[in-house]
Amino acid sequence: MKSIIDKFKKEGQAILSTVGFKTGIGKVIGLDMGHAAFRAARINEADKNTLLKNTVIKKIEHLKGLNDELNIRPDEKISVNFHGDNVAVRQASIPVMPKEEIKAALRWQLKDNVQFDIEKAGIKFEVLGEKQDESGARKIDVAAIVYKEEEIEKRVDLLRGYGLNVSGVFLSELALISYVKYLNIISPRDKAAIIDIGSKRTNISIVENGKLYFSRDMNIGGDDITEAMTGVLVSDKGMTSLSMEEAEKIKREHGIPENDINLLSLMRPVLERLASQIKRSLEYYEQIFRGANIENIILAGNGAKLKGLEGYLLKETGLKVLAVLPETACCAGLPLVSDSDLNIIPEKFTAEKKRLLKHISARMIFVIIG
Numbered sequence: 562m563k564s565i566i567d568k569f570k571k572e573g574q575a576i577l578s579t580v581g582f583k584t585g586i587g588k589v590i591g592l593d594m595g596h597a598a599f600r601a602a603r604i605n606e607a608d609k610n611t612l613l614k615n616t617v618i619k620k621i622e623h624l625k626g627l628n629d630e631l632n633i634r635p636d637e638k639i640s641v642n643f644h645g646d647n648v649a650v651r652q653a654s655i656p657v658m659p660k661e662e663i664k665a666a667l668r669w670q671l672k673d674n675v676q677f678d679i680e681k682a683g684i685k686f687e688v689l690g691e692k693q694d695e696s697g698a699r700k701i702d703v704a705a706i707v708y709k710e711e712e713i714e715k716r717v718d719l720l721r722g723y724g725l726n727v728s729g730v731f732l733s734e735l736a737l738i739s740y741v742k743y744l745n746i747i748s749p750r751d752k753a754a755i756i757d758i759g760s761k762r763t764n765i766s767i768v769e770n771g772k773l774y775f776s777r778d779m780n781i782g783g784d785d786i787t788e789a790m791t792g793v794l795v796s797d798k799g800m801t802s803l804s805m806e807e808a809e810k811i812k813r814e815h816g817i818p819e820n821d822i823n824l825l826s827l828m829r830p831v832l833e834r835l836a837s838q839i840k841r842s843l844e845y846y847e848q849i850f851r852g853a854n855i856e857n858i859i860l861a862g863n864g865a866k867l868k869g870l871e872g873y874l875l876k877e878t879g880l881k882v883l884a885v886l887p888e889t890a891c892c893a894g895l896p897l898v899s900d901s902d903l904n905i906i907p908e909k910f911t912a913e914k915k916r917l918l919k920h921i922s923a924r925m926i927f928v929i930i931g
Contacts, residue, residue: 593889597760788805865885
């Protein structure tokens with residue numbers, strides 16, 4: 562009898578993990594999907610000083626082998642990030658209303674503010690706070706995540722086809738916010754901008770009171786700096802140009818050059834565009850939330866490793882860099898955010914909960930009655 566019960570317990574744990582029930586962040590693997598590479602990690606919930614227990618960083622074509630690479634157990638689930646043109650974060654101020662009515666109100670108010678059909682989109686939201694407008698009416702500020710369910714469904718189906726037990730899909734911004742909160746990089750009431758610089762895009766997100774208040778994507782990334790460096794260089798030895806591989810190597814080794822005027826002149830237009838868009842985004846945020854002055858930034862993403870970037874941004878924007886997060890910060894943050902209500906995994910997969918719960922109940926009855 563004991564062996565049957567033990568077998569049932571293991572089966573039940575695996576099923577609960579598959580459908581996304583809380584099993585502890587130590588049983589969640591974070592999977593950060595980039596354009597060219599992925600990063601995956603288990604976390605050590607018992608020790609913040611050594612948060613990462615196992616880490617894999619490989620090119621995206623090796624994703625099929627992740628199950629074997631990390632020796633993923635049946636009771637472990639995967640939380641993966643999602644970003645791109647199929648998801649949007651928007652702010653709205655709506656009248657105070659019951660929580661169950663907010664989604665419909667957001668669908669109506671934001672219908673002209675997203676680039677896809679909001680009637681077919683999924684919506685998750687978080688209430689940021691309550692206020693009174695100029696007429697004295699009570700309103701709530703809401704951060705809404707609007708997303709194309711069919712696009713996320715395709716990604717989840719692909720990953721599950723690789724044998725990966727995906728139970729959570731979250732914005733990279735939320736994972737990074739969870740990471741900085743967990744490690745106390747900012748205090749709960751502080752506000753800061755997280756600048757996540759990838760190879761193809763940069764995301765600016767504002768965290769305040771531990772919540773995501775604002776998010777904006779920019780089509781500029783580390784690859785733009787590398788490409789700019791392949792322009793023609795003029796020196797006393799004549800004209801020359803770098804290949805993408807040579808430019809990437811120099812960028813990684815030397816960062817923003819202080820003494821090479823020619824090379825700096827090639828990089829400067831991209832760096833100035835990055836600094837300018839950061840400033841404009843923060844000014845826009847400060848207009849929306851009056852008095853919400855942002856003075857500190859946190860750098861994240863592979864592009865944040867560019868040597869000299871901290872000093873350059875301080876000089877150009879006046880913003881102090883509180884921290885430069887490691888390359889693995891997002892995949893470490895995904896398990897930390899895995900219990901959030903802002904999970905945007907499509908309903909197709911959450912519907913499995915009911916079916917599998919019936920399976921568990923039937924098995925339990927079978928064990929009890931013998």
